Amino acid sequence: MATRLTESAEYAHLWTTPQLRAVFDGRLQTWLDILAALAAAQAELGLIPEKAAGQIAEHARAERLDLEFVAAETRRTSHSTLGLIRGLQRLLPEPAREYVYYGATVQDLTDTWFGLVMRDTGRLVADDLVRTHGSLLRLAARHRDTVMAGRTHGQPGAPITFGFKVATWADEVGRHIVRLGEGGRRWSVGQLAGAVGALGFFEPHGLQLRKLFCARLGLHDPLMSWTSARDRVAEFGTTLSMAAATLARIGNEVYELQRPEIAELRERTAQATVGSITMPHKRNPEISEHLDTLARLARAASGVLVEGMVSGHERDGRAWKAEWAALPDVALAAGTAAALAADLVDGLVVDTGRMAENLHRSGWASERVLAELSRHLGKHRAQDLLHEALRADADLVTALASRGVADPADLARWTAHPELATALATAAAMVDAVVARGTPEAPR
Numbered sequence: 001m002a003t004r005l006t007e008s009a010e011y012a013h014l015w016t017t018p019q020l021r022a023v024f025d026g027r028l029q030t031w032l033d034i035l036a037a038l039a040a041a042q043a044e045l046g047l048i049p050e051k052a053a054g055q056i057a058e059h060a061r062a063e064r065l066d067l068e069f070v071a072a073e074t075r076r077t078s079h080s081t082l083g084l085i086r087g088l089q090r091l092l093p094e095p096a097r098e099y100v101y102y103g104a105t106v107q108d109l110t111d112t113w114f115g116l117v118m119r120d121t122g123r124l125v126a127d128d129l130v131r132t133h134g135s136l137l138r139l140a141a142r143h144r145d146t147v148m149a150g151r152t153h154g155q156p157g158a159p160i161t162f163g164f165k166v167a168t169w170a171d172e173v174g175r176h177i178v179r180l181g182e183g184g185r186r187w188s189v190g191q192l193a194g195a196v197g198a199l200g201f202f203e204p205h206g207l208q209l210r211k212l213f214c215a216r217l218g219l220h221d222p223l224m225s226w227t228s229a230r231d232r233v234a235e236f237g238t239t240l241s242m243a244a245a246t247l248a249r250i251g252n253e254v255y256e257l258q259r260p261e262i263a264e265l266r267e268r269t270a271q272a273t274v275g276s277i278t279m280p281h282k283r284n285p286e287i288s289e290h291l292d293t294l295a296r297l298a299r300a301a302s303g304v305l306v307e308g309m310v311s312g313h314e315r316d317g318r319a320w321k322a323e324w325a326a327l328p329d330v331a332l333a334a335g336t337a338a339a340l341a342a343d344l345v346d347g348l349v350v351d352t353g354r355m356a357e358n359l360h361r362s363g364w365a366s367e368r369v370l371a372e373l374s375r376h377l378g379k380h381r382a383q384d385l386l387h388e389a390l391r392a393d394a395d396l397v398t399a400l401a402s403r404g405v406a407d408p409a410d411l412a413r414w415t416a417h418p419e420l421a422t423a424l425a426t427a428a429a430m431v432d433a434v435v436a437r438g439t440p441e442a443p444r
Helices: 018-025 027-044 050-059 067-077 082-089 106-142 162-187 206-217 231-257 286-307 317-346 352-360 366-377 379-392 396-403 408-414 417-423 425-437
Strands: 147-152 155-161
Touching (some): 018 106, 027 082, 027 106, 067 082, 106 162, 106 231, 106 317, 106 425, 147 162, 147 352, 155 366, 155 425, 162 231, 162 425, 231 317, 286 317, 366 396, 379 396, 396 408
Antiparallel strands (some): 147 155
16 A cells, blocks of 8 residues: 555556656666666776676666665664665675775765656656647647637737647747756766765775766766755756646646636547546546646645755755655656646647637727727827726727717727737737747757
């Protein structure tokens, strides 16, 4: 039985993906791989025997460890990794045992794991954002000229096109793909710092050893020890939480526009999907709603990672041990959101007729009429006149014609549907610009 609902067999699919689960469920083997890479780099420089490094690599297999012994030793010694060290030593022939974890610290192991996690989960999120972005561009192009009501403060306002709305989503998602690519170069780094960061145990080979160690793991050399500089982890968490927030914005708009009284969008659902066991007529916005939930969790966890930047001296367990809990949370929440958003956008059902109908019920032409009257009366005088007229009569043309401020033929033309083509030309040009720019490349 899982400790948390989010990890249970019934609900885990809502909080992670198989690809993300593989990254975190494989932690123990990844830690062992890091120790093997360190031993290999040390052997290359002659710091430990080559034979010992080979034996460490051969025996560093998670399935061979006695995990009960490892856990018991961790509790008994009250040390984060001594249980693992002793568990691995038990598997090795005598000469190699002394070279396990040779000169390394807890942070060298766990921060290097973080570098791998941030690299791999960042790429997974970016891949799903690329998939989402491509679907958004196709949707924006298809609905470049599909008119609908723009909404401010939750109320219908002047007209836009659905393609314009989608293009704003795509534009924002595209920036997150770029951020992940740029940030990946900063946070995909290893850690080999030693006791206080100066690599004194390995003198004079410390810098060369760190470079070889990172290269063996496919990570960048950080050039400077970062035991107390937690900005990389904070940047990673913040970037992912921002991406999740963007996906929640998209989800919230789908959530609102799926309401039956609006009914302009709806999620694709499987035939077996049940909206409610007591109200069979309901068709709930399951995915769009969950995007908001995941974004809340990502933002909360990323806040803990930012707190870790306030760290003391050369090493401070208060900062990086809190990250052990928070970094997986933000990665899982944002990663799951990215995968769900790709599915949501790809299956979005658009009701263009309902969009047009809702627009023409909303008094959509007031901005256009204000612009035309401003040329003749001045902007502020025209605005006052329109507010007064609409308070007195809901029909804009009738209200203004009765006041003699404009020719009825001009009023009819300004509020006619064909005028939308002219009124929305700039919006269409922005859609074209976003579509033409295309999807940024995912980081590799």
